[in-house]
Every structure is written in structure tokens, then in C-alpha cells.
Amino acid sequence: MKASNSLWREQKIESPFPELVREIEIYETEIELRKQGKMDEKLFAETRLRRGAYGQRYDNGKRWDGKETQTLEFPSSKTELTKGANTVWDAPGMQRIKVPFGGMNPEQLEVMAELAEEYSDGIAHVTTRQDFQLHFVHVDDTPALMRRLAAVGITTREACGNSVRNVTACPLSGVCNTESFDVTPYAKGLAYFLLGHPDVQDFGRKFKVAFSGCKDEGCGLVNMHDMGVIAVKKIVDGAEKRGFELYVGGGLGTVPHQAKLFDAFLPEEELLPTAQAISRVFARLGEKKNRNRARIKFLVAQLGIEEFKRIVLEERATLQPDPRWTAYLSEIQEVDEKPLRPAQSLGDTLQTASFQRWYKTNVFHQKQDGYATATITLPLGDITADQLRAVADLSRRFTNGTVRTTVDQNIVLRWISEADLPDVHAALEEIGLGQSGAGTIVDITSCPGTDTCKLGISASRGLAGELRQRLAEKSHTMDEAIQSLHIKVSGCFNSCGQHHVADLGFYGVSRHSGNYTVPHFQVVLGGEWTHNAGSYGLAMGAVPAKRIPEVVERLTGRYVSEREKNESFKAFIQRIGKVQVKTMLDDLTRIPTHDEDPTLYTDWGDNREFTIGDIGVGECAGEIVSHAEFGLAHAERQVFEAQVLLDENQYQKAGETAYTSMYQAALTLVEELFFNVPKDHDRVAEEFRTRLYDTKLFWDEYAGGKFGHYYLRAYEKRNESFTPEEAHRRVEEAQLVIEAAHSCYSKLLGSRSLPRQLAGI
Amino acid sequence: MNIQHVNIKFYLENPETVKLADFAAIFNTWIQQQRLEELLVDVADYLHVHHGPGIMLIGHEADYSLDNRAGRLGLFYNRKEQLDGTTEEKLVQATRAALTVAQILEKENGLKFNGSEVQVIINDRLLVPNTVETFTALEPEIKSFFDQLYNGATYSLSHNDDRRERFTIIVKTESKFDVDTLLKNLSVETAHA
Numbered sequence: 022m023k024a025s026n027s028l029w030r031e032q033k034i035e036s037p038f039p040e041l042v043r044e045i046e047i048y049e050t051e052i053e054l055r056k057q058g059k060m061d062e063k064l065f066a067e068t069r070l071r072r073g074a075y076g077q078r079y080d081n082g083k084r085w086d087g088k089e090t091q092t093l094e095f096p097s098s099k100t101e102l103t104k105g106a107n108t109v110w111d112a113p114g115m116q117r118i119k120v121p122f123g124g125m126n127p128e129q130l131e132v133m134a135e136l137a138e139e140y141s142d143g144i145a146h147v148t149t150r151q152d153f154q155l156h157f158v159h160v161d162d163t164p165a166l167m168r169r170l171a172a173v174g175i176t177t178r179e180a181c182g183n184s185v186r187n188v189t190a191c192p193l194s195g196v197c198n199t200e201s202f203d204v205t206p207y208a209k210g211l212a213y214f215l216l217g218h219p220d221v222q223d224f225g226r227k228f229k230v231a232f233s234g235c236k237d238e239g240c241g242l243v244n245m246h247d248m249g250v251i252a253v254k255k256i257v258d259g260a261e262k263r264g265f266e267l268y269v270g271g272g273l274g275t276v277p278h279q280a281k282l283f284d285a286f287l288p289e290e291e292l293l294p295t296a297q298a299i300s301r302v303f304a305r306l307g308e309k310k311n312r313n314r315a316r317i318k319f320l321v322a323q324l325g326i327e328e329f330k331r332i333v334l335e336e337r338a339t340l341q342p343d344p345r346w347t348a349y350l351s352e353i354q355e356v357d358e359k360p361l362r363p364a365q366s367l368g369d370t371l372q373t374a375s376f377q378r379w380y381k382t383n384v385f386h387q388k389q390d391g392y393a394t395a396t397i398t399l400p401l402g403d404i405t406a407d408q409l410r411a412v413a414d415l416s417r418r419f420t421n422g423t424v425r426t427t428v429d430q431n432i433v434l435r436w437i438s439e440a441d442l443p444d445v446h447a448a449l450e451e452i453g454l455g456q457s458g459a460g461t462i463v464d465i466t467s468c469p470g471t472d473t474c475k476l477g478i479s480a481s482r483g484l485a486g487e488l489r490q491r492l493a494e495k496s497h498t499m500d501e502a503i504q505s506l507h508i509k510v511s512g513c514f515n516s517c518g519q520h521h522v523a524d525l526g527f528y529g530v531s532r533h534s535g536n537y538t539v540p541h542f543q544v545v546l547g548g549e550w551t552h553n554a555g556s557y558g559l560a561m562g563a564v565p566a567k568r569i570p571e572v573v574e575r576l577t578g579r580y581v582s583e584r585e586k587n588e589s590f591k592a593f594i595q596r597i598g599k600v601q602v603k604t605m606l607d608d609l610t611r612i613p614t615h616d617e618d619p620t621l622y623t624d625w626g627d628n629r630e631f632t633i634g635d636i637g638v639g640e641c642a643g644e645i646v647s648h649a650e651f652g653l654a655h656a657e658r659q660v661f662e663a664q665v666l667l668d669e670n671q672y673q674k675a676g677e678t679a680y681t682s683m684y685q686a687a688l689t690l691v692e693e694l695f696f697n698v699p700k701d702h703d704r705v706a707e708e709f710r711t712r713l714y715d716t717k718l719f720w721d722e723y724a725g726g727k728f729g730h731y732y733l734r735a736y737e738k739r740n741e742s743f744t745p746e747e748a749h750r751r752v753e754e755a756q757l758v759i760e761a762a763h764s765c766y767s768k769l770l771g772s773r774s775l776p777r778q779l780a781g782i
Numbered sequence: 783m784n785i786q787h788v789n790i791k792f793y794l795e796n797p798e799t800v801k802l803a804d805f806a807a808i809f810n811t812w813i814q815q816q817r818l819e820e821l822l823v824d825v826a827d828y829l830h831v832h833h834g835p836g837i838m839l840i841g842h843e844a845d846y847s848l849d850n851r852a853g854r855l856g857l858f859y860n861r862k863e864q865l866d867g868t869t870e871e872k873l874v875q876a877t878r879a880a881l882t883v884a885q886i887l888e889k890e891n892g893l894k895f896n897g898s899e900v901q902v903i904i905n906d907r908l909l910v911p912n913t914v915e916t917f918t919a920l921e922p923e924i925k926s927f928f929d930q931l932y933n934g935a936t937y938s939l940s941h942n943d944d945r946r947e948r949f950t951i952i953v954k955t956e957s958k959f960d961v962d963t964l965l966k967n968l969s970v971e972t973a974h975a
Binding site for chain 1: 786787806814824826828830833834845863905907946
């Protein structure tokens with residue numbers, strides 16, 4: 022744990038989003054409550070996940086070392102302090118950092134470098150959702166890390182857990198020739214509108230949103246998202262109007278679903294309210310108990326798109342107007358990026374062979390003449406702290422700091438004057454990031470797999486690294502048809518590596534042979550990256566992990582030799598058929614005995630005898646914690662803060678905070694019966710009185726209505742000043758009210774035949 | 783000044799002969815054998831990254847890596863847990879830990895470290911800002927430590943106050959020092975203490 026954590030707490034953080042700083046203070050209090058045993062581990066796990074602080078492999082304190090499973094004796098193992106079910110407090114974890122639409126500036130890159138050095142292992146990792154991830158982070162360090170991010174306008178809030186994950190967008194938005202219009206401001210508007218919104222706090226699973234500027238390319242991957250939008254324009258009353266094709270219910274995972282068209286033209290001003298209405302319907306009707314069926318795709322499939330749409334539109338009609346729905350639209354032109362240097366063409370100067378290769382694959386000519394976007398290919402999405410600082414320098418030197426991460430786990434520099442491209446490439450080569458091959462077969466996407474993920478079955482990064490190395494060696498001589506293929510690898514069936522939308526996809530599985538377990542990858546062929554992840558590939562069978570390079574070799578070889586004119590890989594696979602493919606790979610699926618070939622019994626990049634015994638309980642699904650449980654936990658945190666204020670002799674503030682905690686508890690219970698209750702003190706007190714106090718639902722078996730009376734009296738006296746004695750009393754009463762609120766919630770759960778009334782009384 | 787999280791790097795004399803990829807397996811064996819008197823957790827392979835941390839042995843108290851940052855291969859020690867004691871004592875702890883691992887790698891794996899050049903980083907920008915003032919404040923204790931490590935031999939001490947970097951010093955001596963001698967020098971002082 023870092024010695025400076027307490028010092029960061031004392032630093033005044035000037036964040037562009039002050040509410041983020043308060044959010045970190047709340048999280049820090051929750052950490053303290055958990056350490057004191059005053060917060061349940063399941064609740065803490067979900068609250069931690071909603072701040073992006075994720076578990077990591079071996080955090081149950083067990084690790085297979087190749088011979089036996091060792092117990093990792095962390096200091097906290099002695100106290101049995103956990104940060105979630107079976108998750109040791111001191112075990113290193115992963116911190117996910119949200120980067121809406123992948124947009125970053127140089128200052129943010131520099132902070133990311135500092136955090137990678139000081140809290141992680143010196144590496145920052147770009148994910149398939151344009152996030153950053155840091156690994157091997159101690160949970161005690163996460164508040165300081167979050168403060169430093171907040172200072173440059175970055176949040177980790179809702180990066181994991183059952184919430185709206187990072188909103189992704191095509192990294193070429195605003196500069197692409199095929200887009201209808203720049204979706205950046207809309208992605209940003211929606212991301213910040215939904216961040217922490219009360220209507221997205223009660224999901225049964227995560228919710229992923231993507232934006233695309235056009236229909237045909239792959240950059241937005243709209244079809245594989247819970248909610249995806251594609252920019253479209255339409256002439257309405259003689260004037261051009263912006264809007265979106267709106268899709269819902271897509272998703273990969275074990276059971277991939279293509280998103281369904283919800284609306285062919287959703288006017289821009291309807292984007293945020295419709296997203297809000299969808300969120301409310303998902304929260305209300307989505308599955309909560311069975312997490313395997315809790316994504317919105319199951320709800321859409323179950324209801325059918327027409328019925329789902331009807332319910333959403335009905336919900337939309339009940340929403341109270343919110344000025345934020347359209348406020349951001351007036352600033353849309355103002356956020357347009359500007360170049361740093363004048364547009365100038367590359368000219369005819371003779372360039373090196375290395376530059377020419379890079380220019381061919383990594384440079385995209387923007388719709389703005391004389392400007393280009395350059396892709397920096399990151400091997401396996403990894404970048405060092407030194408490289409991050411160098412990229413920050415480059416973005417300042419050649420652009421106005423216009424940087425984006427991509428879902429291909431790369432970084433793009435936008436708005437480079439084309440004449441500067443040789444200098445940009447030379448600078449990238451100096452820091453080892455000048456490789457060509459962006460978007461080609463060597464630019465392989467991979468999830469973390471068994472390297473760090475608790476759910477990983479096989480070493481996806483190990484395989485991706487091996488394939489990348491082998492393919493890069495012959496990429497210059499490779500047939501053009503192969504070069505444009507996509508390879509994506511996931512460590513398990515959960516599809517974080519997006520294997521379904523690759524030409525050649527692989528996901529980790531295992532098979533038994535004798536007394537051993539053998540790492541395998543399931544081969545998934547013919548997925549479509551373009552057309553926003555237009556179709557998913559088909560599983561062809563599992564092959565031992567060490568033989569996957571041979572699978573790639575055979576399939577690409579046959580494609581080159583037998584493909585018909587301009588035939589895509591997907592079409593080729595469909596034409597030759599699954600039986601043919603299986604026949605081609607059949608010999609590779611047979612497993613020799615351990616004595617015959619022990620190498621097959623280890624995974625890529627890992628010399629340990631393979632096991633699936635290290636697989637833990639994943640946290641992707643988050644913990645199912647109800648809205649009410651969160652509400653009551655907030656009330657508990659507030660009363661804890663009131664106690665701290667008492668200790669600091671801040672009596673007035675302590676008394677007020679104690680009342681706030683009672684109000685929060687009352688509000689939580691009232692919302693269980695009347696979800697849309699206006700959040701004002703008078704109305705909550707009134708509803709509490711009629712629905713919970715007068716009905717005796719809040720009454721204690723022995724104390725009767727005493728605790729309810731404490732709250733109602735505190736409500737009446739909430740504007741009065743407190744003597745030290747009164748403040749003490751108010752804090753004590755608040756604690757009793759919160760205890761009573763927990764009992765009352767249990768009673769409500771026991772009689773849970775009464776459905777929540779979501780749209781009014 | 784309360785320094786914590788000392789990082790120290792000893793460079794390899796024979797980097798071109800080192801087959802780094804083998805060390806993932808070697809470090810995994812160390813976890814298997816619980817080779818060090820501290821909790822070892824995992825191995826991380828970053829060989830695919832240019833001038834990166836190479837192969838890492840992740841621990842709870844500290845990480846060790848055969849590190850290639852700045853294009854120079856060496857053994858990098860990163861103390862993560864806090865320690866009590868003076869600046870000198872913390873430098874001794876980190877250096878001894880790094881040298882102990884270097885000694886094993888020399889004896890068992892044929893590596894050869896150059897003890898005549900050391901990089902020291904304090905891995906906490908807020909606690910120990912990278913300023914001239916910090917250097918001035920810490921210099922006496924740092925010198926006292928290196929006087930001990932190099933047993934009175936002449937050495938140079940340099941500091942670069944680049945605002946983006948962590949507090950870093952480079953120490954070089956023209957005398958030849960090997961790992962065993964440096965460990966011995968540290969032990970002598972400890973015995974005196």
C-alpha cells in the first residue's frame with residue numbers, strides 16, 4: 022500500500038467534474054466501513070466494481086504452481102478481511118478506467134503513465150472497450166489513483182459492475198469519409214448523462230453502448246451491443262435533420278445475439294430520453310436472479326422487439342423533462358477538434374520502405390484534405406509509461422492533443438498534417454511503436470485471459486502473442502487476401518476478445534486426456550467485423566492450444582489457393598462448409614498422450630502443467646445488489662460520516678448529516694413502494710408517513726413506532742441548529758432508524774408480491 | 783523526508799547472452815519453491831513490449847523484473863510495501879533484496895551483473911517530488927549509503943529534475959564491483975549497526 026495515500030486525500034483536487042471527487046470520498050468511506058466489518062462483503066464487492074476496481078486471478082489466495090495449488094499467505098489472510106466473496110483484501114486487483122469514446126488528451130496520457138508506474142507494473146493496457154486497465158493494483162491504493170484521474174477529468178465510476186460500461190465510438194468519428202456526421206458529442210453527451218444516473222443503478226447485468234458514424238464499416242460494432250446507434254440524416258420539412266438508427270439487444274457472450282432495430286430514425290433530441298427509458302425498462306423487467314440470462318438481449322428476445330419498443334415508448338411518455346436531454350446539443354459545433362498545423366500533402370519525397378509499409382496500413386486519410394489519422398499499433402494493447410509520455414509529446418508536437426483509444430486495442434493520433442507523417446513515424450519508431458499492420462491479420466485482439474482474468478480458461482494473450490510474432494515475420498510476403506483478415510482471441514466463452522466478429526476467432530476451452538487437462542481453443546470462423554459486426558462466426562471444433570498456429574496456417578493457405586474472385590473469407594467458409602473445415606482440422610484435434618507430447622499439456626507462455634483449477638468466480642456479472650440495498654448502504658455511510666464529524670466536534674454538520682442519513686433510509690424504503698417519488702424532503706416524509714408509518718410497516722415488534730417517529734421529528738426539526746448534546750442524540754437516533762429500515766426492508770422482501778410501481782402511484 | 787517504495791536497478795554485463803523468455807519458467811519455479819522469504823504471487827511476461835519491464839516476478843512486498851526499460855537490461859527491484867526506518871535503512875533493504883536475487887541469478891542462471899552502476903528511483907511522486915530541493919535534502923543520507931556500498935571508493939552521483947519523472951539518481955563508480963562484494967559491504971555495515 023502506498024505511503025502517500027493519506028497525502029493524496031489532503032490534496033485539493035481541481036477536477037473538471039467536482040462530483041467525481043465526492044464520489045471518491047464516498048468510496049473511501051466504504052473501504053473504511055468494510056475494514057471495520059460494518060459493510061457486507063457482497064455489497065462492498067459491487068460498490069468496488071462500480072468504481073472499476075476489479076478482481077484478478079489468484080485473488081482467492083490460491084495459485085496452481087504446476088505441481089500443486091499453493092496458498093498465497095497475504096497479510097490480510099490472517100484477519101480474513103475480504104473485498105468480496107472469497108476475495109482476499111491484499112491480493113492484487115485490476116483497475117479499469119473509463120475513457121468515453123476513447124477520447125484522451127496529453128495530460129491524461131501522462132497521468133496514466135504515472136499511475137502505471139506508481140500503482141501497477143509499469144504497463145497500461147488498452148481494452149476492447151476503449152478503456153485503460155492497470156493490473157496488480159492494491160485496493161487500498163485505488164482512491165488515490167482515482168483522485169489523480171479525477172484531476173484530469175477521468176472517472177472509473179461504473180467501469181465494471183451491473184452498470185452502463187464505457188460508451189464506445191468509432192475512433193474516426195469526425196474525420197471519416199463515410200460517416201453521416203460526427204457522433205463524438207453524442208457519445209460524450211450520453212456517457213455523462215447516464216453516468217451515476219439513478220435510473221441505471223438497478224440493472225441485473227452490465228449495459229454496453231456503442232456509436233457509429235456509418236453503417237458499413239466495422240469501427241462502431243453496433244450490432245453486438247446492448248444499445249447501439251448509427252448516425253443517419255433525413256430531410257424533414259425540407260431541412261436536413263440529424264438522427265440515429267437505434268438498435269437494442271445485441272451482445273456476444275456465451276449466446277451471441279444480433280441487435281434488433283428499434284427505430285430507423287430517432288431524432289437527435291430523443292437520444293438521451295430514449296436511452297433513459299430503455300434503462301428504466303431494463304432495470305424494471307430485466308432478469309435479476311439468473312445472471313446468465315440477465316443481459317438486455319434476453320429481455321428483448323423474450324418480449325420481442327415490438328413489445329419491448331411499446332413498453333419503452335410508454336415509459337418515455339412518463340419521463341419528467343430533463344434539460345440535460347438537449348443542453349449538450351447547443352455545444353455540438355464547439356467541441357469540434359481543430360488541427361495544430363496547416364494542411365499539407367505528403368509530396369513525392371522518397372520515403373523508407375518501413376515508412377511505406379506503415380503508411381499503407383496505419384494511415385487513414387481524413388475527410389479534411391491534407392490531414393491524416395495515424396494508428397499506433399500496441400502489441401496486445403500494452404503500452405509502457407515511457408511510451409505513454411512519448412505519445413503525449415507527439416500529440417502536442419503534431420496535433421492539438423487529439424488522441425483516441427480504439428476497440429482494436431490501439432491508439433490513434435488524429436489531425437496530423439500529411440507532410441508530418443514521416444516525422445511522426447520516425448518518432449514512433451524511436452519508441453518502438455512504429456510497426457505497420459494496423460487492422461491487418463497481425464493486429465490481433467485479445468482479452469487478458471489466464472494472464473490476469475479470474476475466468477480465463479486458456480492463455481489468450483499467449484496465443485495472440487505467438488500468432489502475432491509468426492504472422493509478422495511473413496507479413497510482407499503474405500497474400501493480400503490474408504493480410505486483411507481479422508484474428509481475435511478470448512480466454513473463455515465470455516467473448517471479451519470479441520472472437521465472434523473475427524474472420525478467425527478463438528476462445529479458450531479445455532479437454533481431458535487421461536489424467537490430464539489440455540488447453541484448447543474453440544475455432545470460430547466467418548464472423549464479420551464490417552457492417553458494425555454484421556454477423557457472427559460459427560464454432561468449428563476445439564483444437565489443442567499449441568496447434569492453433571497450424572490451424573491458421575491451413576485455413577489461410579486453403580483460402581488463398583481456393584478462393585473465388587473477390588470472395589471474402591466468410592463466404593469462402595460458407596461455401597466449403599463446416600464438414601470440410603472439420604475434416605481439414607480433424608488430425609489436429611486428436612490429443613497424443615502426455616508421454617508422447619507433453620508440450621500440448623502446457624499453454625502458450627506458461628510452462629506450468631495446465632489446470633483449470635485456478636478459475637475463480639468472475640466479477641464481470643457483478644453482484645446482484647438491489648437498489649434498496651445500495652440506498653441503505655448509503656444511509657449507513659452517511660451516519661458513519663456523522664460520527665466522524667462528532668469526533669471532530671463539528672456538531673452542526675454532524676446533526677445535519679445524521680438527518681440526511683435518515684432521509685436516505687426513508688427514501689430508499691418509500692422508493693420500494695413508489696419508485697418515482699419526487700426526491701424532496703416534504704414529499705418523502707409525507708409518503709413515509711402514509712405508506713410506512715401509518716400502516717405500521719416500519720414499526721418495530723417491541724419499540725412500536727418509535728424509530729419512525731425519530732425520523733419524522735428529525736424531518737420537522739431539520740433546519741434547526743444543534744447543541745453538542747442534540748447532535749449526539751440525533752446521530753444515535755439515526756443509527757436506530759437505519760437499523761429499523763433494514764428490518765422493514767426484510768419485511769417488504771418477505772411480502773414481495775407487491776410489484777414496484779414504476780410509473781407513478 | 784519519509785522515503786518509501788525504493789526501486790533499484792542493477793544492469794547486466796552480458797545482456798546479449800540472456801535468453802529472457804526462459805525466465806518466465808524460472809520465476810515460476812521460484813514461486814513453486816517459495817524461493818524468497820517474501821510472498822511471491824505471479825509471473826508477468828511483457829517481452830512483447832519495446833523497452834518494457836520484461837519478465838516480472840510479482841510479489842506482495844515487492845516486484846522483481848528482468849527489465850529492459852530505456853533499452854538497458856537489468857534486474858529491477860520495486861518495493862511496494864512500506865518500511866519503517868531511516869532513508870539509509872530503506873536503501874539498504876532494497877539494495878540487499880535486489881542483490882540477493884541477482885546473486886541467485888548469477889549462480890544458477892549464468893547472468894552477470896555490473897555492480898559499478900546503480901539506478902535508484904523513489905516510486906512516489908507526491909511523497910518524494912523530483913526536485914533539486916529533494917535531492918539536496920536526501921543527498922547526505924544517499925551518500926552515506928553509497929559510501930558504505932562502495933566501501934569508500936570514489937563514485938559519481940547524478941540527478942535529473944525532469945518534472946515528469948520520478949525522483950531518480952544514477953550512481954557510477956570506476957572501480958569494479960561484483961554482486962558478492964556489494965552484499966558483503968552491506969553486511970559489514972549491518973554488523974556494525
